[in-house]
Amino acid sequence: MSVNSTGSSATSEAGAVEVTLKVGQNKYLSAAPASTGPPGRAEMHAIIEVGVSDGGHASASGRREGTGAALAEVLIVDTSKSMLHPETKLHAAKDATVAAIRLLPDGTPFAVLSGRFDATVVHPGSGTEALAVADPRERESAEYAVRMLDADGGTALGPWLDLARRLLHGQDAPVKHVLLLTDGRNEHDDRTEKRLEKVLRACDGQFICDAWGIGDGWDAEVLLSVADQLHGHAAAVRDEAELPSAYEELMDRLLGTALPEVRIRLVPTQGTEIREVKQVVPSEQTLRPAGAEPETRGTEYVTRGWADEIRHYQVVLAADPAGRELGEDLQLAAVELQVPETGSPVRLPAPQPILVNWTDNPDDVSRPHPGVARHQLYQQSYEAVAEAYRAWLRGADGRARASAELARALSLADRLGDTRMRDELLRVADRDATPPHEVHVRDDLKHVDWQHLILSSSVTTPPEPGEAPGYAAAGPGDPGPAGDGVGELVQCPHCEWLGPAGSRFCGGECGRPLGEPA
Known part of the structure; x- marks a missing residue:
């Protein structure tokens, strides 16, 4: 993967996006045989805190300095018959969609879809599966098409998302986004064929989708499943009149995107198994392994659509204490962050370790990380x-x-x-x-x-400042904040293994003393 970055010790460049990383855990695990799971294996749970700050350089025009259009957008409006009961729902949906269109910067590829049993392109409406490019004339034409929408038919989210996928295919905007609005349940999709599930799998990694509910007939579990699979958010308005301002806030956030994606790379040591990786703040979302480039070490997990924000991720690793020394910090995995080439400077943090300290003291393992x-x-x-x-x-x-x-x-x-x-x-x-x-x-x-x-x-909040994930749970010998010794890494000059500072021998393939010259 092409990366534009500097190390965490480098001087910050003017206008650079800064990415931060903290790892928090109670590093102590019982050396006794596990009572659950595969024999001999114990689970280490760690919290990874990732932050992104663009220093206030993302502009309201949706462009960072030196970049092109930040966004390719597809707006999906539910036009099923239920949107007319009452008609205020359809009017609010039109107002909100128009508000979003008006915020699109010139040069932004976009389309508006009408969703019923199937999906149709109402703008650009040329009969081909293509996107318009925002300018004053296109925005005015799109607004007219939205105002002319009527409602009939049923609700089937699968075809709506599949058409959005085809429209966005091949677009090179850093952020490809779909904004889906529905007032109903997914009652007219082919459930026997699990069409929505199949479409979501096909769309995974192709775009971000925020799924919104309006009225009183939508299904929270369906919205959450769409948002979980497609790296977005699920939300709803209680009052139809709130929708236009909610859309404006969402578009402002999208146009202020600092990074289109951040990849979390876990490099486990030999014998360590990655069991689970999921986002836990600001909401729970499952992360799935992404295809990495040849020769890439470890396993990568993609997170998308970063504004100025902090997110927390939970990593679950499994390891076997058999034959390991007690009371010694050992590395289970290294955590690295990577970003795609953006055309702007990005300052990345140094890798951080997830450690284990095998112990026979039950007091050490009794306190989970906050x-x-x-x-x-x-x-x-x-x-x-x-x-x-x-x-x-x-x-x-x-x-x-x-x-x-x-x-x-x-x-x-x-x-x-x-x-x-x-x-x-x-x-x-x-x-x-x-x-x-x-x-x-x-x-x-x-x-x-x-x-x-x-x-x-489904919405979660981070711990209070005194319980920040970058701080290890109190325990014998803990030095305090991650990064004050425990959080530092050294690299083996022979096989490029990354391990805790103070390691005397390589924990990778070569096993050689770290003091030996390469």
Whole structure:
């Protein structure tokens, strides 16, 4: 992969995008045989914090200095018959789409699709699968086409996304993005053939998709599955009038993209297995291994669409303590960040290690890293909301269970200090002001209230500053922040293995003393 970067010790260039990396973990694992999983293997959970800052150089025009158009955009409008009940949904969808079109900088490739049982291009509307190029005339023409939209038919997301994929194929804009809006469930896709699942697999890696719900008939799980597979976000508006401003905020974020992608490369040492990599802040998303160039070390995971922001990722590794020394820092994997060539300077951090220290002291392994523990609480909260919804669907028979699960979710929100989550839960639950603060599911709920809650419960927040992922959990001998000794790496001059500073022997293929000349 072509990379334009400097090391973390280099002087920052004016206008450079800076990428940061911290690794947080409790490095202590029990040397005793594992009670779960394959015999002899134990799991190490680490939190990787990745940050991107462009120094404020991304402009409102959607271009960074010295670059071309940042974006190729496809706007999908649900025009199924339900969008007319009430008509305010369709009017809001038109207003929002027009607002997005007006923000497209000149030179931006774009198209507008109408989605029903199938999808059609309403602009440029030439009958060919091509994109228009934004300029005053094209924006005006697209606005007219949007204003003329009517609604009929059903909802089938698979064909909509597949047409977007074909339109964006071959586009060279750094960010290829689809904005999908629907008011219904994916009821008219071919479920026996699992068409949506097949389309999502075909679209993975081709573009980012943000999936939005409007009205009261959309399905949160479908929006989340689209966003998870296509590296986007799932969201919804409670009031149709909120949609145009929400679209404007989204377009501003897209046009301020600092980096189209950042690749997380994990280089495990011999005998270490990568079990899972997923984003955990600002929402949970599964990361899948990406195809790497020949001769590339390790496994790469692609993250897309970076503005000025910080995201957290959880890495799960498995290793066998058999034959390993106790009380010694050993490397399980190296974490490296890579970016594509952008035409602008990018300052990348030095690689960081994920370590293990095998121990027979149970106190050392009893404290999970704060970031890992926090994500476990969020998982429990999401599961509690899902179970509460399933119980509510059973009517009076499930009311007590729904109340109990909402009480559990509220307790978790309090532990997390997540006031946003707590406020969303209190939209569907009443909590007594006096002890024992019993929780009761509300009487007047609709399905859409639960769909909003499910979406909201998928959003996560980072730990407080004192629990930052770059800090190891307290334990005997921990020096403190990652980077103060433990976080530094040395490279073997013989086989290019990367290992913890202070290592005396190579942990790679050659096993030679690190002091020997190359």
